[in-house]
Amino acid sequence: MTKFRAMARRRGGIALLIGASSILALVIAAPAGAQAVAAPGADATDDSGALTEIVVTAQRRSESLQKVPISVSAITSDALTSKGVRTTEDLNTLVPALNTQRISGANAVFLRGVGSNSRAPGVEPPVAFYVDGVYYAGALGSASSFNSIERVEVLKGPQGTLFGRNSMGGLINVITKDPSDTLTGRIKAGYANYQALEGDVYLSGPLSETLAADFSAYGYNQSKGWGRNLVLNVDANFRKEWQVRSKWQWRPGENTTVTLVGEYQYTKTDVGASAMTLPGLPPPPPSLAGTFFRGSIYDTISNIASIGVAKNYGGYFRVAHDFDAIRLVNTTSYRQVKRREDLDNDATPFPASNAFFTDVTESWTNELQLLAPAGNRLQWQAGLFYFHARTGYQPQLIVAPAFGASQFRINDSEQVNNSYSAYAQATFPLFTDDTLITLGGRYTTDRKKFSGTTTSAQGLLFTVPAGTKKNESKFTYRAAISQQLTPTVLAYASISTGFKSGYWNASNPSQAPVDPETLTDYEVGLKTELFDRRVRINLSGFYYDYKNLQLTQTRTTGAITANAAQSTVYGMEIEGQANVTRDFSITYGVSFIDSKYDSYPGATSFVTSPTTGVGVATPIDNSGHDLQRTPKMTVNLGFDYVIPTSMGEFGLNGNYYYNDGFYFEPDNQIRQPSYNIFNFEGRWTPESERFTLRAWVKNAFKEKYYTLVRTATGLPPYGSPGAPRTYGVSAEFKF
Template structure:
């Protein structure tokens, strides 16, 4: 029997959502209350309220007319989630992969796999409201996290940089005046050591501070380089963060934050040619796949080394009629990498020093309505500056003839100015609210640089341009009952245009634009023991920025247009007082409605890529699976003497996706299973946890590349990993 197609799955899930919404509206408050009363046990247990800042102020997740997936600190720990790329297992329709080191998030089918200096994400990363501009900065491990919010759909109104796909906001803990802390150590397979430390307390009567550190040392890789004998596919990192909170009065609050991270890994950059290729030509040493996706055979594979850090100041003062907030931040990133471009033992083609230095400064000034005002509003201005430099990119390629060597030095500068405002008005009584917001952004961008060979300077770049765009949002939400809200929204967004750092003389790609329609339902049922949220969406997506690795650099072009439609459901429930279930599912259909002239690399008879152009109209968008699903549970059991045993499990299914717009190479569907068992002491201070990830040892890829004159190659996701951790709180 054939599996149902995407259209059938969309129809089925839409019927579930509509039936649920209709049933809730027909029941009404009285019927729901009766159901809650009838099922209420003697000892009540409820889902906690989750507070998010999706609209730049603290609000309940269930009252925000935006699709937000929230991941708590407990979920991060129990599911062994250490960095952004682990979020897939907990967020429907989020598909985070790796590309030459940095992570590349795709949300609802929208993302970009270019990792060039100056390239910004379609799904932006924020930490405590601070924008992380460089894609290379997104690999830092989670440190001292309170929660993570994933906002879906274009963010064209409230947040600093306009995006088409959404954003991931990481919120870290604030320091406390009460002295406390937590320390932990761990050991895992592949001879992996982990450690973390958090300390917080009062410095003076008005100042509290904290210090958070964590790190990992992986002494063995998942595989080996069969040419050099070195280990491959490993990660070492160290992260430190500190916050200083000054409360000189009840109406003034100032937070100074600083952080530093060092990461050394080759996940995404260490690659093996794909298993179905024929034996390659003699110029590639007749190399063939060696049977192990975790090994590599390049003659120049080295781990990426990334150093990133920054400092920020967040100041707030509350007046009677309004509040003001100013957030200023400076960040710097330095990344060094070596890439074997053809991924074989032949000393033929490599990027020997693909180096990036990015410095950014941002300042945001906000004016907000007071808490509890009948009309909630916010207005502000935002400035962003960036200098992203190739320092340098050095490419060796025997195929270039006399020009065996190219050195690209360039600098991409951004000056961006924007003003924004949003307000929420009650209409037709307190149960119905209208939200409207608008933002105007002007981006000034330039690129200067040179391309040199060993013989001469062959190109000089000195270009500049600007783009301006107004984006806006409107939503209407209505409380069907005290615990059930329905909403509908229309929003627009754009992603700024960009120059190509690997080819600085090329004209820039233009900004991409999106129009998004969404309806959703948020509900807390059964005396808040069941939380069921769902959303349906339709995107009209134009001038899409499509990037493709060519073998020597990144090809960037604008596709004409695409459509994306889909449905999502998230559930969180107490099945028993000591058994909690949560999960989500998404199904979607993405399609280029017009894309002539798409760059493609067809595979020749000798297994090497041949560059051509195709009409990709009708193809699926890259890295946009038709279906994803995640399901997790937590079961706790009290032991004699007051200690506790807890069991956690998480299942993730990805239906598979195409790696590029030409739809030639596909990642098949795969499943991941994670689990942990933890013992907690009677006083709650000591915890021992056994954990495992990818327990089924499923083979899958986090990045697949093709290029002109090179074979198709891929970098694998992690195999089965497991370990033990010991944490002590004080």
């Protein structure tokens, strides 16, 4: 029966891809205009009222977004500002099929159903995070606030060829501004409810004829939480953050560029860690009196404040030189993330299970790239990539007296990964310049070593000897064909693969390491610009064959990891933009996804008892269940209206996000119902264009929803909320 169901799903996925291709007949006949390519981050409209092309680096070279045979969502700096996108998790409202939420300083990122809830050291997210093409290891590094940004690119599907680490489900690449050759700057200050102060400074300019530099600083201080800890009588759900960054560029000659970047980020928050028992549960047993829901979803009844402090710093050094027939780029980076967190594992007034830990992720990378010069008929690139990471708990203390003396545990662990890879990709015309073939491959070897101990009140429980090894290698590839049907209509089809090596569970060293997971993506797409390039419609259909999924399940005494045998994901996405008039434009995006665990026997579910409301460990077969955190449909719809007057320019911006709902865990026991988020902004800029005043509101209609829900044995399920309605004003001065 399972085999038959999997076969039917594969046929359904193939039918969807064929259906997406059939839309070709509808768009080829539409009127087309001339192409115009603008610099990255350019405004979305040119003087004629037509859309301006966005230049992206999805294939590690500058290309028009509409010419790249990859599903890419690109958001310029202007769009990030006007849509109120300030942090990584805000991207949900602009990118179809993306579901990302902050979990106590880290990000849980799911893209087309591929992602991970784990924020443990040594676990690399399947959706990778890059800044200027430099890999950030671990979930903590991806919880970024946006400052000095040129644009953000979200690449969907496996990126197993060109980018540094082999990314299973896609990647987020933040491209920062380069220092300018004239003195420019920006100063911004704002105030919002919950006593939130926000400040932003950016300065850029030349230091000599060949040297330019910039400096950016960002600070956010939310002094009042969204809710209260009703036990400790302190604020809950707050965030404080600041970061500084500087980029230096030296051009000693016409063909050479040397770039040096350094940054530091500090975050203190309990968002995604503070939690409340779910409402609507049966009265708890006398032993758990006081654990029932009260107050609001933004409150908590924890016996300790679940607060994490993360320090994230690093940088990179890049040398690029153009020879006559080749371009050489070498990038060396270093990064360290250190987090100290106190966490109430049970979210109750009782000290049933609390965790106190420090974890560290330290990484080095070096990438050597050789690229064909721009304009070559044959575009190719090849490279070598080295990645070194040292991660672990130093230490992790779990105090769970309710579960016996053996559950007073101290975990010390260290995992070292040395990864080596070589890759190459080429794009060349087939018969004519309108038909292009892309072929690429990468060979990756991960060599991991692990050591760890678990000690309880009864003494040493378990040891993994130092130097325990796990070596894994994999060849991944990409093949694509693209056809320029008209000057403004591109069709493409591709197959690509991704690989993520196995790892040890740092919070439970006694567990065997999980096996590698793999993904094969079959995809077709259309990229179109119609009606004299005033309407952009990009469409893609995909089918994922996803094997050996690495899953993490949190328990009151730690976390367990396991592989699900196989799953199938297929769907369709449509996104684009339309200039209705020169002063009124809309953006839109829709995703439809069907996902299932084809085979996932032998799992454990903490089934909530209908009489006591607490979890009971129950064997379960998750085969046939939906993948976690994967809504069947999401909708993004926005508008921007500009009103020129003699007093300057007034603008009104709105953005709507709909999430059809999803299950938090593979057992499909608890579901987040569908929800709607409305964001609005009004702004005024005088004729000088040096000053902008903004007023904004996010989640305008106070939609209540959860970003995290957990179940546990012997305890009621509990959840962490998404942000309530927030609103504020800001003033920005440019020079």
